[in-house]
Amino acid sequence: MDAEDIREIFRGLGPVQIRRMFGGQGVYRDELMFALVASGELYLKTDDESVAFYRDAGSRPFSYETCDGSKTLTSYWLMPESALDDPEEAAELGRMAVAAARRKATGKAKAAMKTRRRASGPVT
Structure with missing residues (x-):
């Protein structure tokens, strides 16, 4: 899958x-x-709010094998095949994935701010 294929899928x-x-x-x-x-397959970002949709659709998470031979699952799940040929479905799933990525980024920013506050000590 090349860049133009990806842009075409997400044109909506x-x-x-x-x-x-x-x-x-x-x-x-x-x-x-x-x-x-990865390996010609398209995976979308999920989180606690969206992963059930993919699980119910029979999808699977992207996984990879680490150096020690263990398998690691990620928060990216295989895009349903029907969405590859349906720009409206792909756009909707893309919006869900962007929202999950945004929630994850917001959570990381909040956690970093808490850590900085703790490290700086009490304000007097």
Whole structure:
């Protein structure tokens, strides 16, 4: 799957950026990575609010094997095949994935702020 294929799939979502990474590609919208292409398959970012949709659809998470031979599951789940040929469905799933990426980024920012506050000590 090349960059033009990815842009075509998400044409209803608006402009996306594609960046090469680890033998695959990361797909970004508004500087948030919301999709991953690996081994020719397209995976979308999920979180606690959206993962049930993919599980119920019979999807599976992206996984990889680590150096020690263990398998690691990620929060990216395989895009349903029907969405690859349906721009409206792809755009809707893309919006869900961007929202999950945004929630994750917001959570990380809040956690970092808490850590900085603790490290700086009490305000007097």
